[in-house]
Structure formats: structure tokens, C-alpha cells
């Protein structure tokens with residue numbers, strides 16, 4: 019193979035969603051102190067308990083230092099140089115799509131998420147979050163008929179304060195970690211989902227996060243509650259413009275699944291990853307956790323992570339109910355100078371709880387891709403079982419893949435299995451495909467998609483084609 | 499169809515094939531024989547453009563300079579290699595793979611792609627000729643296929659690609675008698691249509707079904723003996739010991 023093969027060119031593929039939308043914006047001036055926290059809460063007309071919650075979190079956050087245990091190469095974040103709120107000018111909430119700035123609607127259409135009544139995606143309800151606020155939610159009426167609540171978090175705080183009060187911070191307390199505390203103080207918007215008892219949500223729910231403003235952080239807060247015997251499948255997607263600066267996205271997502279309820283949560287994360295030299299890109303520091311509260315509850319996390327300069331996230335499940343099930347299926351692709359430190363935590367508390375972790379890491383360029391996972395089996399978790407499988411695929415020879423499994427078992431009558439493999443992209447497979455007429459650029463995504471099949475199969479069907487295409491774009495010019 | 503002149507092939511400064519020359523006319527079949535390690539598979543892979551090998555000399559394929567063509571271009575222009583041991587690609591659905599390479603070829607030939615329904619019909623038809631059926635469509639490419647099934651899957655790809663020149667590397671290893679007869683039927687039909695073949699084999703049995711026009715015997719990277727079918731029975735009887743005296 020020639021020294022500088024197609025792989026190198028692959029690395030040069032451009033980020034597809036790097037444009038900026040020009041709408042009038044209200045942006046809070048940079049800096050963070052108590053008045054900012056109060057201002058955000060007031061802007062959103064929040065009930066008193068929520069302001070208190072924010073202030074407590076802020077007090078606690080001030081006592082903390084940023085963590086560095088994940089060994090990420092990271093530019094120090096100046097938390098006073100960030101604006102904590104940005105929103106398109108005008109009404110903070112929209113009652114109908116006709117009130118939404120057409121420029122915003124065009125933005126989402128360009129991103130492949132039409133919000134218009136006539137054009138909206140069939141079978142998928144979408145909540146669109148632009149910087150700090152939700153601009154539109156589709157199919158609200160249809161969902162209402164089934165008793166399903168799907169709205170922005172801000173709207174829920176005003177309309178359903180009892181539910182928010184009951185569940186906020188139950189799964190991820192603000193004391194959990196540095197970024198969770200920060201998020202709890204300044205969170206802007208995100209989605210709220212409530213599925214009543216015995217209801218199978220009639221359509222896929224989806225939130226689309228978009229960072230647009232400069233120097234702003236996005237502090238997404240999402241809460242999903244599935245009452246006994248209910249079912250919901252939820253997907254989030256994310257993009258941002260190309261910028262030289264590093265922008266912060268620090269989300270907290272909490273899921274609660276009661277007895278016999280199932281929550282499927284899928285993420286397609288395609289934040290701007292920075293340029294070839296590693297300049298700019300999103301810092302994606304996320305705390306995602308679900309709690310299987312009742313017997314036979316089930317939570318499945320599926321993630322496809324292709325974007326961000328740095329990703330730091332470990333979607334986890336607390337398996338409290340007996341016979342409950344936690345699953346984590348992950349594909350993380352890094353290229354150029356991207357760093358991903360991602361994995362899952364499964365905390366077994368209830369009897370006969372089961373968990374499954376399947377992680378596929380693909381590294382190209384000079385990127386670094388780590389799996390970090392923890393399996394805890396408490397003494398109460400008799401008959402608990404975990405199976406973990408981590409496979410790493412290296413494209414080129416300057417990238418790194420690491421696996422850090424932590425296992426903590428306090429119950430003898432349990433079973434924890436861990437398997438890990440690391441392999442280079444198979445030259446024989448590439449040659450085989452090319453002998454059949456495919457170029458290297460065509461063969462690589464085909465093979466990588468095959469490597470990821472177990473994970474992609476878990477994604478909602480509506481998004482399968484999109485993800486395949488995203489992989490092709492991501493892997494463009496990345497053979498080495 | 500193919501004209502090889504003074505071809506040398508080396509890998510990391512080690513010469514595996516030296517000064518090899520032969521011609522192959524349209525509609526003819528030649529058999530390439532020789533002891534293990536004599537360079538037969540290396541020749542096959544080098545012709546297909548395997549990146550491990552450095553080549554010198556000249557190879558003209560269908561009036562084009564083969565050595566200047568990209569790997570996939572050689573394939574699209576009609577050079578097909580059925581591998582000695584086809585690699586598995588787990589996770590890549592076999593049917594999707596077959597359809598991808600088939601429609602990619604159609605694109606190259608300025609033809610409309612076949613949609614899923616039409617393709618399934620077509621692939622099932624081809625599969626019959628090589629003794630495969632729809633139970634192989636939902637599996638990964640060659641994934642957990644038996645040796646013989648992998649060979650059949652390669653032959654199926656050959657039928658789909660409808661090439662001009664086919665190199666079958668030990669196609670007879672792992673195939674049962676019924677499958678061998680199927681291969682013979684296909685090869686004999688295609689040679690009538692003007693297609694050419696290089697059959698790499700150790701055994702007379704395959705050559706009893708497909709009478710080659712010419713036999714080349716390789717040893718230590720060279721062709722040391724060429725002739726007609728009578729060479730085959732000599733090898734079958736005496737093995738390759740006599741090569742020592744020839745070379």
C-alpha cells in the first residue's frame with residue numbers, strides 16, 4: 019500500500035453541521051455567580067423549590083475542583099469566560115410553530131429535522147433545543163391523548179412542578195460530581211418525559227440539541243419517568259457550529275423505570291469535534307444515569323458517539339428492583355485529536371438483576387479512545403449476572419485504545435464476565451472487498467459498520483439509515 | 499486476454515517470483531501447478547493488486563497495463579480472484595455485501611442498480627448454480643461458513659461480477675464432488691463465451707472435468723515446465739521430485 023494511503027485523506031473529511039444560524043439572540047453576559055443562577059430561574063418562571071435546588075447545588079459546586087482522573091488532555095476551562103444562557107429573542111416558550119422564527123425552522127430542516135406540521139418525521143415526536151431553550155415540540159396533541167407528557171424541561175417545571183420536585187436529583191444528586199453540580203445550578207433546558215402506568219408510548223420520542231451561540235455553555239437537563247408497566251423509546255441527537263474555541267456541554271440525564279417498565283434511551287452524538295490540528299470542538303461532559311426502581315424494570319442505553327473534542331460519559335443503571343435489567347450498547351469513533359473516555363456503570367442491588375455491556379471503540383488518526391466501566395454487585399444482589407464485552411478497532415497506527423474495567427463484587431452467588439479484544443483494521447478484509455470492486459473508502463465503513471452491528475441493531479429503526487450514513491461521513495479519509 | 503512478461507514479485511526485498519512469462523488467450527483455460535510454496539497464490543494475489551507485493555516486468559490485461567490499475571479497477575474491469583482461503587467479515591450481512599458489490603459494478607457499467615426485490619431474485623438464481631441457498635443471506639460474509647461454503651460464496655460473487663479473467667486458487671480444496679461438477683459446468687460454459695481462467699490446483703480430478711488448454715508447473719517462483727494435459731498424469735504419478743533435475 020502506498021505510504022500515504024486513502025486513510026490519511028479520510029481523516030480530512032469535513033464536519034457537516036458546522037454552520038451558524040443568524041437570529042437575534044439574548045445572551046447573558048459571561049461569568050458565573052449567585053445572581054446568574056437566580057436570573058436563569060427567574061427567566062424561566064421557576065417555582066421556589068427549583069431555585070433553592072439550584073442555589074444549593076451552586077454552593078456545593080463552589081467547594082469543588084474540576085476532576086482530572088480520566089487523564090484527558092484538556093485545556094483548563096475558565097468558568098467565568100462562559101455565558102450561561104443564550105436564547106433566540108422573543109418569547110421564551112412557543113405555543114405553536116407559527117410563532118417560531120422561520121430562520122430557526124430552516125436550521126432544523128438543514129440538519130434533517132423538519133419541524134413543520136406537513137413535513138415532520140413520521141412516527142417520531144421531536145423536541146428541538148436551541149442553545150438554552152426548547153423552540154418546538156412536535157406531535158404534542160397525539161401524545162396527550164395517550165396521557166404521555168413530552169415537553170421541554172422548563173415547561174415541565176412550570177406545568178408539572180410536583181413531578182419535577184419528586185424526581186429531580188433522585189438518580190443523579192447534585193453532589194454526584196463536579197459537572198453534575200454545575201449543571202444542577204445552571205441547567206438551561208432539555209426534555210421532560212412522563213409515561214403513565216401501563217402505557218406504551220405510541221411513537222419514538224426524540225430531542226435534538228443544537229449549540230449555536232459563541233462562548234455559551236449548554237447545560238441540558240433531561241428527566242424521563244416510566245410508570246409501572248409502561249414503555250418508551252427516546253433518542254437524542256446533537257450538533258454544533260465549527261468554532262476555534264472549546265465549548266462546554268455538561269448534561270445531566272435521569273431516568274426512572276418503575277416495575278415492569280422499559281426505557282430505551284439512544285444517543286447519536288455528533289457535536290463539532292474540532293479541526294484536524296485539534297483546535298476547537300465541544301467538551302462533552304455528561305452524567306447519565308437510570309434507576310430500575312421496581313421489579314423487572316429495564317433500562318437500555320444505546321449510544322453512537324462520533325463528535326466532540328472530548329467525551330466524558332458513563333451512562334449507568336442502578337438495578338434496585340429484583341429481576342431488573344440494565345443494558346449499555348456503545349459505538350465510539352474518534353479521529354484526529356479527539357479523546358473519548360466512555361463506558362458504563364452497572365450497580366446491582368436487587369436479586370437476580372442482569373446487566374449487559376457491549377462497547378465498540380474505533381480509533382483513527384492520533385485520537386485516543388478509552389472504555390472505562392464499573393460493575394458493582396452489592397451483597398443484596400443474589401444471583402446477579404453481568405456480561406461485558408469491549409472490542410477496539412484501530413484504524414492506522416498512531417491512535418490509542420484502552421480498556422479500564424473495574425469490578426467490585428460483594429455477593430458470592432453472582433456472575434461477572436468480562437471480555438476484551440483489540441485489533442487493527444483487517445487488511446485482508448479490505449483487500450477482499452476491493453478485489454470485489456469497492457474502493458478503500460467504500461470498504462472501510464462497510465467493515466466498520468459490520469464491527470458495530472450488535473450496537474446498531476439496538477437503535478430505533480427510524481435512525482438506522484442515518485447512523486450508517488453518519489459513520490460513512492465520519493470515516494471518510496481515515497485509513498492509515 | 500492476459501500477457502505476462504518477465505514478471506518478478508517480491509515482498510520486503512525477498513523475491514518470491516522471478517522472470518515469469520506466459521500468455522492466455524480469450525476463451526482458454528490454463529492450469530497452474532507446483533509444490534507448496536512455489537508462488538502460485540502469490541502470483542494470483544499480485545495480479546489482483548495485493549498491497550504487500552512489489553512487482554516488476556509487464557502485465558497486459560485486456561489491452562490495459564494491469565500494473566497501473568487500482569485494485570478495485572482491476573476487479574471492475576473484469577479480473578476476478580477466488581481466494582485460496584476467503585476471509586470472513588463478521589457483522590457484514592452477506593446479502594447486503596453481495597448487493598453492494600453487484601450494484602457497484604452496475605454503476606461502473608452505467609447500468610441502473612437493482613432494487614432489493616429484483617436482486618434477491620437474481621442472486622437466488624445464481625446461487626443455485628453454485629449450490630447455495632437463501633439460508634446464507636442473513637449471515638455475515640463467510641462468517642462461520644465451512645471451507646466449501648466459503649468457496650461457493652466466492653463462486654457466487656464470480657457469477658455476479660461476470661468477469662473476463664478468473665483466477666481460481668485451489669477451488670477444489672474443500673469442495674465435494676457434486677460441487678466440483680458445478681464448478682466445471684460454470685467454467686466450461688464461460689470459456690465458450692470467451693472468458694479465460696487460471697486454475698491453481700494440485701489434483702487431476704478437477705482437470706478431468708475441465709480440460710485445460712495448457713499446464714504450467716511452477717517451482718521456486720519460476721515456471722519450470724509447460725505442456726499439455728499429459729503433464730498432469732506425470733505429476734499425479736511421480737509427484738514433483740523430478741523438478742529438481744529440471745530446475
Ligand SMILES: Nc1ncnc2c1ncn2[C@@H]1O[C@H](COP(=O)(O)OP(=O)(O)O)[C@@H](O)[C@H]1O
Nearest residue numbers: 509514532533534535536537538539540541550
Ligand atoms: N506476504 C508475504 N510475506 C512473506 N512471505 C510471503 C508472503 N506471501 C507469500 N510469501 C512466501 O512466498 C512463498 C510462496 O507462497 P505461495 O505463493 O502462497 O505458495 P503456493 O500458493 O504456491 O503454495 C512462500 O514461501 C510464502 O511463505
Ligand SMILES: [Mg+2]
Nearest residue numbers: 538539540582
Ligand atoms: Mg497457495
